[in-house]
Amino acid sequence: xxxxxxxxxxxxxxxxxxxxxxxxxxxxxxxxxxxxxxxxxxxxxxxxxxxxxxxxxxxxxxxxxxxxxxxxxxxxxxxxxxxxxxxxxxxxxxxxxxxxxxxxxxxxxxxxxxxxxxxxxxxxxxxxxxxxxxxxxxxxxxxxxxxxxxxxxxxxxxxxxxxxxxxxxxxxxxxxxxxxxxxxxxxxxxxxxxxxxxxxxxxxxxxxxxxxxxxxxxxxxxxxxxxxxxxxxxxxxxxxxxxxxxxxxxxxxxxxxxxxxxxxxxxxxxxxxxxxxxxxxxxxxxxxxxxxxxxxxxxxxxxxxxxxxxxxxxxxxxxxxxxxxxxxxxxxxxxxxxxxxxxxxxxx
Amino acid sequence: xxxxxxxxxxxxxxxxxxxxxxxxxxxxxxxxxxxxxxxxxxxxxxxxxxxxxxxxxxxxxxxxxxxxxxxxxxxxxxxxxxxxxxxxxxxxxxxxxxxxxxxxxxxxxxxxxxxxxxxxxxxxxxxxxxxxxxxxxxxxxxxxxxxxxxxxxxxxxxxxxxxxxxxxxxxxxxxxxxxxxxxxxxxxxxxxxxxxxxxxxxxxxxxxxxxxxxxxxxxxxxxxxxxxxxxxx
Ligand SMILES: [Zn+2]
Numbered sequence: 001x002x003x004x005x006x007x008x009x010x011x012x013x014x015x016x017x018x019x020x021x022x023x024x025x026x027x028x029x030x031x032x033x034x035x036x037x038x039x040x041x042x043x044x045x046x047x048x049x050x051x052x053x054x055x056x057x058x059x060x061x062x063x064x065x066x067x068x069x070x071x072x073x074x075x076x077x078x079x080x081x082x083x084x085x086x087x088x089x090x091x092x093x094x095x096x097x098x099x100x101x102x103x104x105x106x107x108x109x110x111x112x113x114x115x116x117x118x119x120x121x122x123x124x125x126x127x128x129x130x131x132x133x134x135x136x137x138x139x140x141x142x143x144x145x146x147x148x149x150x151x152x153x154x155x156x157x158x159x160x161x162x163x164x165x166x167x168x169x170x171x172x173x174x175x176x177x178x179x180x181x182x183x184x185x186x187x188x189x190x191x192x193x194x195x196x197x198x199x200x201x202x203x204x205x206x207x208x209x210x211x212x213x214x215x216x217x218x219x220x221x222x223x224x225x226x227x228x229x230x231x232x233x234x235x236x237x238x239x240x241x242x243x244x245x246x247x248x249x250x251x252x253x254x255x256x257x258x259x260x261x262x263x264x265x266x267x268x269x270x271x272x273x274x275x276x277x278x279x280x281x282x283x284x285x286x287x288x289x290x291x292x293x294x295x296x297x298x299x300x301x302x303x304x305x306x307x308x309x310x311x312x313x314x315x316x317x318x319x320x321x322x323x324x325x326x327x328x329x330x331x332x333x334x335x336x337x338x339x340x341x342x343x344x345x346x347x348x
Numbered sequence: 349x350x351x352x353x354x355x356x357x358x359x360x361x362x363x364x365x366x367x368x369x370x371x372x373x374x375x376x377x378x379x380x381x382x383x384x385x386x387x388x389x390x391x392x393x394x395x396x397x398x399x400x401x402x403x404x405x406x407x408x409x410x411x412x413x414x415x416x417x418x419x420x421x422x423x424x425x426x427x428x429x430x431x432x433x434x435x436x437x438x439x440x441x442x443x444x445x446x447x448x449x450x451x452x453x454x455x456x457x458x459x460x461x462x463x464x465x466x467x468x469x470x471x472x473x474x475x476x477x478x479x480x481x482x483x484x485x486x487x488x489x490x491x492x493x494x495x496x497x498x499x500x501x502x503x504x505x506x507x508x509x510x511x512x513x514x515x516x517x518x519x520x521x522x523x524x525x526x527x528x529x530x531x532x533x534x535x536x537x538x539x540x541x542x543x544x545x546x547x548x549x550x551x552x553x554x555x556x557x558x559x560x561x562x563x564x565x566x567x568x569x570x571x572x573x574x575x576x577x578x579x580x581x
Contacts, residue, residue, distance in 0.1 A: 106406065335389070
C-alpha cells in the first residue's frame, strides 16, 4: 500500500554492508556488499578490514538499493541504521553514513538494535509478529534467546552464550576439518553425508546442575574442544578423519541444545511462536529440528529465508518500519554507535 | 558557491561553511570541537548547526570538501562517510584534500595579515602509538615530503635534511622536545578555510568529484576479532 511508510535500512555491524528498502512489511530492495573474502585467511572478521570495506561500499550499495526499489532518497520517510551491538569501528561508518543521508535528505533517522532487527526481518516474509514471541538468534557473534514482548519498545533477554557464539564454533570446527570460512555452510553440506549419531559430543549447560543457574544460556567452548580432541586423536592414530560424521555429530550437538532450550523457553513463558534469526538460522538441520520439536508442542516456528537470516539492510529497514508504524520517536543526530548496545534497547 | 567543509582527521571535529567566489574564499561559519572519542556523535549536529546559522539548507550546497587525513582511521572515516553520503543525496561533488596540506597551507598563507612562516614548514599530527603523521611544505605551501607516518625521532632527522625551520600541528607540539624545532602555536588542527582554499579551484571549475578514501598510510592490524565477537553475522 502506497500510504505505508517507505523506510531505508543501513547495516554495517560486522562484515556485510547492507542497504535495504521496505514499504510497510513489503521488501523492495536488499543490496549487500560483503568483505567476507578479505577475512577468510584470518579465520575471522578483522575489524579494521571490515571498517575500510564499509566506507568503500556504502555509496554504491545505497545506489543499488535505491535503483532496485525504484525510489529516491526524497521519497523515503525515515532512515534506520544499526547502532549496535557490533564492531565499534564498523558500526560507526554506518551510523555516520545514515546521519549524512538523513541530514542531506532532511529525513528522520532511527538508531536501532541489530538483534531486534534480526527478529523484525521475519515480518517481511510472514507478516506481523504475534507478541509475545520467543526469538532464538544465532550467528558468528551471538547466541541469544529472547522474549519479544513488544518489538517496538521492549525485548527481554532470557539467555545467551557464556563463551563462544554458535557460529564461532562452526567456524572453528570447520577450520579443524579443513573446511573454508565461514564454517556454517560447508559443515551443513558435509553433514548431509554423515551420521548425527556417529559421535556423541557434549551438550553444554544441559546437565541438571547447569540448568539451575543457566537454564536458557548456551556454552559451545567445551563442544569445540571435544571436537578438536576427537579429531586430533584420530590424526595421531594415523586414521582418516570421517569429516561428514564429525560435521553431522557436531552440528547435531549444537542444534540439539539450541532448539531444546528455545522450545523450553516457549513452554516456560506460554508462548506459541518461535522466531529464528542470525546466520546460523540458515543451517538446514537447525530449521528441521526446530520445526520437528515445535510441532510436537503446538508451537509455530517462523524462519526467514536464508538470505534474510544473515546480516542485511532489509532487516534494519523492517525494524525501522515497525518503529515508525508504532509511533516511536526518531533518534537525535548525536546518536552514538554502541558496540555493546543492550538487548533491552530497541532504538536509541 | 556555498561549500561544506569537514575534517575529522585529528581530535578536532570540524564542520564549516565557506562561500567560494571567483576570487575569494569567505568563511561562513564554523563548529570545531576537540574530542578524540566523539567524532561520530559530534559531526552531524555540527553540520546541522552551521547550516542553520547561515540560514542555509543542504540543497544550497554546491560541493563538500573533506580532509582525507592522514589521521586515526576510525574518526577519519566519520568525516569522509558524512561527506560522501551527503554528496550522494545532494548530487554534488565531493573533493578530498590531504588534511596535513591544510595545516601546511595555513602556515604559509596565514589569513590574518600575519607574516607567513620562514623556510620549509613541518606539519605533524598525532598518529598515536608514539608516532606522528607528517609532511613538509615550502614557502608556497607546496608539499616537499610526506605524508608519511614515523616516530618523532625519525621525523626530526628528515626535517633536518629538508632544512625545516618551523613546525606546526598538534603532533609537532606533542613531540616538540624530540623534534627540536621552533613551534608555531595556534595551528594544531587543519583549519577549514585552508581546506576550502585548497579545493577552491576545483569547486569553481566544477571538476569531477573524488571518491573519498582516507590516506591510511598504515596497513590494518590483521588480527581477527578475538573470542566473543559482539555481533551477529
Ligand atoms: Zn547479525
